Amino acid sequence: MKWLGLGLVAVGAFLSAVLLGPAHVPLAGALSSDIVRTLRLPRAILAFLVGGSLALSGAGLQALVRNPLADPFLLGLSGGAGLGAVVALALHVASPWALPLAAFAGALGAMALVYRLGLVGGAALDPRILILAGVAVGAFAAAVTTAIVSLSDAAELRNAFLWLWGGLSGASWDSVRLVALYAVLPIAVLLAAARPLDLLALGEEPARHLGADVEPLKRRVFLAASLLTAAVVAVSGVIGFVGLVVPHAMRALWGHRHRTLLPAAFLGGGALLALSDTVARVAVAPRELPVGIVTALVGVPAFAFLLRRWTAN
Amino acid sequence: MRRWAHRTHLAGLLALAAGAVCGRGGRAPSGPLAVTDDAGRTLTLSAPARRIVSLSPAVTELVFALGAGDRLVGRTTWCDYPPAARAVPSVGDGLNPNIEAVAARRPDLVVLYRSPLNETAARQLERLGIAAAVVRQDRLEDVARAARLVGRLVGQEARAEALADTLTRLVTQPAPRAHTRVAFVVWDTPPMVIGAGSYLDQLATLAGVENVFHDIGPASAVVALETLATRDPDVIAVLRDSAASGPPAFARRAEWQVIRAVRERRFVYLTGSLFGRPGPRAPQAAAELRRLTEAPAR
Numbered sequence: 001m002k003w004l005g006l007g008l009v010a011v012g013a014f015l016s017a018v019l020l021g022p023a024h025v026p027l028a029g030a031l032s033s034d035i036v037r038t039l040r041l042p043r044a045i046l047a048f049l050v051g052g053s054l055a056l057s058g059a060g061l062q063a064l065v066r067n068p069l070a071d072p073f074l075l076g077l078s079g080g081a082g083l084g085a086v087v088a089l090a091l092h093v094a095s096p097w098a099l100p101l102a103a104f105a106g107a108l109g110a111m112a113l114v115y116r117l118g119l120v121g122g123a124a125l126d127p128r129i130l131i132l133a134g135v136a137v138g139a140f141a142a143a144v145t146t147a148i149v150s151l152s153d154a155a156e157l158r159n160a161f162l163w164l165w166g167g168l169s170g171a172s173w174d175s176v177r178l179v180a181l182y183a184v185l186p187i188a189v190l191l192a193a194a195r196p197l198d199l200l201a202l203g204e205e206p207a208r209h210l211g212a213d214v215e216p217l218k219r220r221v222f223l224a225a226s227l228l229t230a231a232v233v234a235v236s237g238v239i240g241f242v243g244l245v246v247p248h249a250m251r252a253l254w255g256h257r258h259r260t261l262l263p264a265a266f267l268g269g270g271a272l273l274a275l276s277d278t279v280a281r282v283a284v285a286p287r288e289l290p291v292g293i294v295t296a297l298v299g300v301p302a303f304a305f306l307l308r309r310w311t312a313n
Numbered sequence: 314m315r316r317w318a319h320r321t322h323l324a325g326l327l328a329l330a331a332g333a334v335c336g337r338g339g340r341a342p343s344g345p346l347a348v349t350d351d352a353g354r355t356l357t358l359s360a361p362a363r364r365i366v367s368l369s370p371a372v373t374e375l376v377f378a379l380g381a382g383d384r385l386v387g388r389t390t391w392c393d394y395p396p397a398a399r400a401v402p403s404v405g406d407g408l409n410p411n412i413e414a415v416a417a418r419r420p421d422l423v424v425l426y427r428s429p430l431n432e433t434a435a436r437q438l439e440r441l442g443i444a445a446a447v448v449r450q451d452r453l454e455d456v457a458r459a460a461r462l463v464g465r466l467v468g469q470e471a472r473a474e475a476l477a478d479t480l481t482r483l484v485t486q487p488a489p490r491a492h493t494r495v496a497f498v499v500w501d502t503p504p505m506v507i508g509a510g511s512y513l514d515q516l517a518t519l520a521g522v523e524n525v526f527h528d529i530g531p532a533s534a535v536v537a538l539e540t541l542a543t544r545d546p547d548v549i550a551v552l553r554d555s556a557a558s559g560p561p562a563f564a565r566r567a568e569w570q571v572i573r574a575v576r577e578r579r580f581v582y583l584t585g586s587l588f589g590r591p592g593p594r595a596p597q598a599a600a601e602l603r604r605l606t607e608a609p610a611r
Contacts (some may be wrong), residue, residue: 022536023543035539038571096566099502159500162535169503169538172568286526286544287534288503 002253006267010048013271017044017278022285043171047277048270049179050168050236051246053187055269057225057232058243059250059262060190063197064221065127071244072229075134075222079141080110081233082164086145089160090152099163100170100234106141107230113137115222125218166237166292168277175235182231187266189224193217194258201256241295242269245303252310272299348465351427351458352447354435361468362422362444366415368407369426371450371590373398375460376424378476378593381467387418394586394594410434416441422466424448451532453515456591457481476593483596489521493606495581496525496546496574501563503535512591513552513583519599522606542571548606549574550581552589581605 018030018040025033057072064070084106088098117133118125149157196217199207208214229243250264276294283289346358366387367373373392376385382397389407392398404414409430415423415438423438425431427449435445446466448459457477464473495517497507507513508529517524525544526536549572551561560580569575583589583605587598 021539023539034571035542039537039539039542039568042568096562098562159505162500162505163502167503167535169535170566170568172566174567281537281539286536286540287529288537288540290535 003264006264006271010267010271010274013275013278014044014048017047017274020278021281022288038173039171042173042176043168043277044274045176046171046179046235047168047274049176049183050232050239051242051273051276052266052270053179053183053228053232054239054243054273055246055250055265056187056190056262057229058269059247059258059265060193060197060221060225061243062247063201063258064218064225065131066201067127067131068248069244070131071240072225072232073138073238073240073243075130075226076110076114076137076141077107077226077229077233078164078238079138079145080106080108080113081230081238082106082160083141083145083148084109085164086148086157086160089157090148100175103164103237104230104234107226107233110137110141111223111226111230115226118222124215125222127218130222164237165290166239167280167288167290168236169288170235179231179235183228186224186228186231189220190228191262193221193224194262197221197258198256238292239273239295240292241299242273245299246272249299249303249306252306346465346468348446348462350446350462351449352432352435354447356439356444356446358422358444358466362420362466364418364420364422365467366404366418366420366423367392368404368410368415368423368431369448369450369590370394370407370586371456371592372424372426372448372459372463373401374590374592374594375450375456375463376467379460379464379467379469379472381469384467386420387415387423412437412441416443422446424463424466426450450591452510452512453480453484453519453591453595456593456595457484460593480593480595483519483599484515488518491521491523493521494523494525494545494547495550495606496541496544496548497550497552497583498541498561498563499533499552501561501566501569504538504541505533505535506541508532508534513550513588516588516595516599516602519595520603520606522602538568538571542573545572546574548579548581550583550602550606552583552585554585 018036021040023035025036030036054072061072062068062070081103084102085099088102114130114133114137118130121129196212199210199212200214200217204214246269247265250261250268254260254264272295276298277291279298280289280291280294347355349355363384364386365376365384367376367385368389370389370391373388374394376382377395377398385401387404388398388401389405390403391406404418405411407426412434420443423443423445425435425445425447427447432447435447438445446462448462449455450459457480460473460476464470497513499505499507506526507524508531509527510530511532514524514527525546560578563569564575564578587594587601
């Protein structure tokens with residue numbers, strides 16, 4: 001019943017993203033319309049993939065660091081991606097893919113640094129150190145980014161922040177193909193980690209006693225979630241809120257078992273972002289809202305409602 | 314017939330511009346000058362300014378147009394017009410001015426672009442005993458007021474009056490009928506366009522060019538690509554510095570091909586120094602926009 005409801009919401013969100021927009025496209029001619037085929041369809045699919053990936057990464061990282069405030073950008077990835085993007089703009093790299101590739105590289109750099117710092121205590125990846133390292137690396141990258149922006153002559157650098165604040169305006173079939181191909185592996189790794197993550201939720205020591213390979217598991221989850229987020233940042237910038245709140249909302253509905261939580265988070269995140277992007281395009285047309293604002297405006301009331309129901313039971 | 318009408322309109326614009334340049338410089342009045350700037354602050358000068366620091370490219374252009382360019386002792390890194398401005402020492406980028414660098418030029422007048430940070434800077438300069446005027450120069454109608462204000466401060470009232478008259482006549486004359494529909498795209502991810510609140514939109518009206526996003530109130534706004542596609546501009550105008558060449562990077566992206574003007578590679582390139590700052594060259598900018606949109610670069 002719950003699955004049917006979530007499925008219906010997901011399909012509804014996807015259809016609204018394809019059928020609604022600032023341009024009027026008659027329902028009958030929707031599939032033959034250029035606007036639907038080259039703009040809305042890839043954008044809806046990308047929104048779904050990005051939202052789902054963010055929520056899935058968020059759920060995985062929350063389980064890994066056992067902190068309800070964890071979200072995909074906690075571990076320094078947004079700072080690294082921003083630095084990469086600004087460097088690409090400052091160097092006047094004129095390729096249409098320069099910005100996403102540089103952001104991806106920056107996010108990977110931040111991830112490697114955080115990972116290395118997370119291992120300072122020895123071979124074990126310490127979740128508390130991971131969080132601190134993530135915040136520190138993120139702050140450092142942001143400082144370097146701001147220094148470049150304020151010292152550089154290029155006026156377009158200020159626009160780098162516009163891109164970084166997130167949005168799906170760059171969606172195309174190319175970006176959909178890229179993310180879809182790339183994301184399969186980290187998504188599969190995260191979904192396969194569902195059962196050991198349940199054990200990890202009991203604490204590292206009990207999980208070890210129950211037969212979970214704790215250290216490799218933590219590394220796998222960290223790397224998969226970060227690699228997934230890095231790809232998402234490259235195509236859509238930093239879209240907040242989805243990765244933080246959707247996992248909690250799904251936990252309220254489905255409980256703590258990751259076998260159901262992880263797929264539900266993917267569907268829920270995808271539906272939320274597809275719906276939010278539709279609102280972003282339609283609400284103030286011909287202008288467009290930043291999608292991150294809409295995810296919060298749509299998501300927070302829904303989350304508050306779920307919290308109330310959850311605590312009432 | 315219509316074409317001829319446009320030509321005469323263009324000729325009119327240029328004649329207006331020429332008139333402004335030929336205006337006679339007035340004699341400086343004696344006695345102290347008291348002027349209220351665009352932030353509502355009153356500043357007093359004992360005599361017309363002799364050492365001026367301009368912290369905005371538009372003001373630099375204005376000071377030269379008023380015939381006081383030889384009294385400039387400091388400018389911003391962005392001040393590149395007229396060419397003589399480059400000979401003036403730079404004191405920084407003018408956005409959050411370095412007060413010490415400005416004071417080191419020993420100016421008796423500093424003119425700043427109106428922004429909250431610059432108003433703070435103006436107060437600091439005053440504490441150092443340096444007169445500072447804050448000038449708003451965002452739209453065409455600001456230029457006439459700015460010309461009068463700066464004209465008084467540098468003792469060139471007659472020239473300022475002539476320039477202000479020209480610009481006021483430019484704003485009030487009937488606009489020619491629009492023949493080309495243009496979208497001004499200032500950024501691509503996300504797509505950002507120029508709306509009615511911008512100086513560029515005013516130039517478009519003067520040039521007889523229709524901004525397809527004239528219904529958007531603010532100076533600029535983010536829009537969806539499908540909105541850009543359905544507005545279907547004949548030409549896409551891109552602001553850029555002169556160093557760049559060839560179509561903008563977004564022209565090669567698959568999703569942008571939905572827009573006819575992108576598919577047909579109908580772009581015009583507007584240099585920031587002429588089109589990005591409201592100033593005495595507004596008539597030339599309008600004429601140039603007209604010329605460019607009549608034969609866009611492929």
